[in-house]
Amino acid sequence: MKLSKKQLEASNSLDGVNMVIAVPGAGKTTILLERINNLIKSGVNPERILTITFSKAAATELLYRFKRDYIDLEKSPKFYTIHAFSYMILRDYAKKNGKEYRLLEGSKDINKYNLLSKFYYEENREYISEDGLDNLINKIGYLKNMMIEDEDFSKEIENFDRIYKKYEDFKSRNNFIDFDDMLVFAYDILKNEKSILNYYINKYDYIQLDEGQDTSLIQMEIIKMLTSRKRNLFLVADDDQSIYSFRGANPRGLFELEDYFKDIKIHYMDTNYRCTKDIVDTASKLISKNQMRYKKDLNSEKSYHSPISIKRTREIYDQYEYILEKIKNENLKDIGILYRNNVSAMGLIDYFEKNNFKFNITDNSKIRFFNNKITKDMLDILKFADDYNDIESFCRIYNKLDSYIDRGMINKIEHSRSSNDVFTKLLNLNGIPDYKIKKIEELEAKFNTLGVFRHKNKLRYIFEDMGYFKYLKYINRKNQTGLYSSLQIFSVIEKIYR
Numbered sequence: 230m231k232l233s234k235k236q237l238e239a240s241n242s243l244d245g246v247n248m249v250i251a252v253p254g255a256g257k258t259t260i261l262l263e264r265i266n267n268l269i270k271s272g273v274n275p276e277r278i279l280t281i282t283f284s285k286a287a288a289t290e291l292l293y294r295f296k297r298d299y300i301d302l303e304k305s306p307k308f309y310t311i312h313a314f315s316y317m318i319l320r321d322y323a324k325k326n327g328k329e330y331r332l333l334e335g336s337k338d339i340n341k342y343n344l345l346s347k348f349y350y351e352e353n354r355e356y357i358s359e360d361g362l363d364n365l366i367n368k369i370g371y372l373k374n375m376m377i378e379d380e381d382f383s384k385e386i387e388n389f390d391r392i393y394k395k396y397e398d399f400k401s402r403n404n405f406i407d408f409d410d411m412l413v414f415a416y417d418i419l420k421n422e423k424s425i426l427n428y429y430i431n432k433y434d435y436i437q438l439d440e441g442q443d444t445s446l447i448q449m450e451i452i453k454m455l456t457s458r459k460r461n462l463f464l465v466a467d468d469d470q471s472i473y474s475f476r477g478a479n480p481r482g483l484f485e486l487e488d489y490f491k492d493i494k495i496h497y498m499d500t501n502y503r504c505t506k507d508i509v510d511t512a513s514k515l516i517s518k519n520q521m522r523y524k525k526d527l528n529s530e531k532s533y534h535s536p537i538s539i540k541r542t543r544e545i546y547d548q549y550e551y552i553l554e555k556i557k558n559e560n561l562k563d564i565g566i567l568y569r570n571n572v573s574a575m576g577l578i579d580y581f582e583k584n585n586f587k588f589n590i591t592d593n594s595k596i597r598f599f600n601n602k603i604t605k606d607m608l609d610i611l612k613f614a615d616d617y618n619d620i621e622s623f624c625r626i627y628n629k630l631d632s633y634i635d636r637g638m639i640n641k642i643e644h645s646r647s648s649n650d651v652f653t654k655l656l657n658l659n660g661i662p663d664y665k666i667k668k669i670e671e672l673e674a675k676f677n678t679l680g681v682f683r684h685k686n687k688l689r690y691i692f693e694d695m696g697y698f699k700y701l702k703y704i705n706r707k708n709q710t711g712l713y714s715s716l717q718i719f720s721v722i723e724k725i726y727r
Contacts, residue, residue: 232256232263239496240264242463243271246456246490248441248483249465250523253512254503257465258291261437264463265306266299268435277432278306281452282439285310291439307433311448312408315415319406321425322418330414333405341366341407348395352388354636356625358602361386369393373409374445374477376416412447419454430458441466445477453489460490468523469516481521499525505534549580557586603701610691614679617650630675631696633668652676 232240236256239249240263251257261280269275282288288308295306309317316332323330333341345365349357357365368382368389382389400406406414419426436456438444441464444452456462464486471480487493501509506529513527542548556564568574574590581588606626613622620643627634634655642654649657652673656666675695682690692698 232259233500235496235498235500236260236263239498240267242494242496243268243435244461246460246462246486246493247464247496248486248493249463249496249498250483250525251465251467251498252501252525252527253467253470254501255467255498256502257439257467257498258294260498261291261439261463261465262295262298264437265295269302269306273434275302275304275306277434278437279314279433279435280306280308280437280439281311281314282308283310283443284440285313287439288313311444311451312411315411315451318415318418318425318429319411321428322414322422325425328404330404330406333400333407339405344399345369345392345396348392349388351395352391354624354639355628356602356605361602365389365392369396370409371477373413374447375479376447376450412445412451416447416451416454419451426454429455434459435461435463438462438464441483442468442471442480443478444482446479446482447477449479449482449486460492462490468521469519483523484521495523497523497525499527501527501529502531504529505531507533507536511537545576546580549577552577553580553584553586561587606697607688607691610679610695610697611687613651614676617652617676620651623651629697629700630672631668631699632672633665634672 236259239247240260243264249257249260251260265275265278265280268278280288280291282291288310292305292308295308319330322328333339333344342362346357346362349362349365365386368386371377372393386392400410419429433455436452438452452462464483466480466483468480468483471478474480487495504512509527509529516522516527540551542551552566566574566577568577578588578590606629609622609626610630613619613626616622624639624643627639638655638658638661641658642651645654647654647657652669655661655669661669672695675690679687679690679695
């Protein structure tokens with residue numbers, strides 16, 4: 230394997246603390262593997278070389294490429310994700326102390342998603358959306374990865390502190406842990422159990438860290454403890470590629486390493502071997518605006534191919550039309566369309582379908598359409614329209630339609646032993662002012678009308694006449710999200726339901 234001068238210098242740096250700051254396409258994985266090979270050739274036992282990476286896919290690829298490109302040894306160097314390695318520490322501790330921990334992520338019935346959805350509903354009396362659930366999980370992960378005891382996220386997630394406490398209490402009572410807990414437990418064990426810390430320090434002579442820019446504060450603290458005595462750490466990172474700060478990635482930790490390891494040696498690899506000059510030059514102009522980064526010039530070994538073009542459109546449909554016209558006569562296997570989140574793709578998907586344009590969605594969940602909040606709302610409204618005794622469905626949608634029904638009224642009818650339907654129970658409540666009675670009667674009339682419509686008109690009636698669009702405008706304004714995404718989802722729901 231032919232390496233550049235800079236790649237050779239980095240892969241031959243076997244001892245001490247070394248950090249490789251590499252641009253995209255610079256051969257980071259190649260350097261890690263070549264260095265392992267050089268360590269083994271110098272006489273190091275392969276099993277005493279540990280490489281920690283960010284994802285299971287990366288760990289699997291590293292092991293596969295090492296066995297493919299180098300000699301297939303009877304004893305192999307170790308490749309772990311930081312979570313798998315932390316779990317190994319936790320298992321050793323549990324075995325030593327006669328404890329048992331169950332992994333929450335591995336259960337179908339009891340898992341993080343179900344629990345947090347349940348606790349969110351208990352505290353807020355409404356169901357959390359798929360995006361909202363992702364945000365809630367990220368906030369919890371952020372607290373643990375950044376080693377923060379308490380932070381108020383209630384402005385973003387209503388009753389966050391209460392939901393978080395319920396989640397932590399449930400796990401504690403039932404000996405459950407999630408992926409983020411693995412890191413917290415591993416850190417505490419290494420900090421307080423000297424025998425376990427010494428065992429792992431003695432077990433590995435050389436530690437490598439891949440994707441260092443995505444390492445969180447707690448992960449970096451674990452790495453520091455493991456390398457504190459032998460001080461043989463080799464870290465590969467691209468500070469410009471750190472995009473996971475919302476869940477605890479801490480690229481600032483790369484700069485702080487220089488204070489912790491005073492003798493650290495930094496290697497710069499600024500040549501991209503993957504992309505053409507037009508892509509690299511354009512990216513470099515943008516990336517250079519970053520304030521917190523190692524200064525480096527990006528360059529490419531490949532010549533110019535075609536200039537990068539930026540197209541601005543006035544309306545969203547102009548964008549869809551432009552994309553379709555641009556790619557319809559191209560080899561579609563060479564075309565990829567990136568979008569900010571799953572919801573953002575729905576309008577383009579709808580546009581492609583209307584124009585009979587074939588496409589493929591790489592997301593295995595297929596946009597998670599039926600888990601979307603608006604889809605669930607529509608289904609609940611239609612279910613209740615078929616059965617006025619379905620109080621569970623009504624409790625999920627009463628505050629999203631044009632009515633003055635409040636939570637106190639709902640609590641009373643939920644605990645009522647009467648066999649009457651929901652509307653009769655509401656109208657029979659004591660002390661209800663006349664204007665609320667009038668609104669309840671109007672809502673009942675609208676549901677009666679909804680039952681008369683044919684399928685193709687039901688959703689439009691809910692949206693325009695029953696007040697659901699007004700609710701969407703309010704919730705999008707409250708969450709500072711784009712109303713257009715909600716309209717895209719509604720358009721697709723309407724098309725399917727017809």
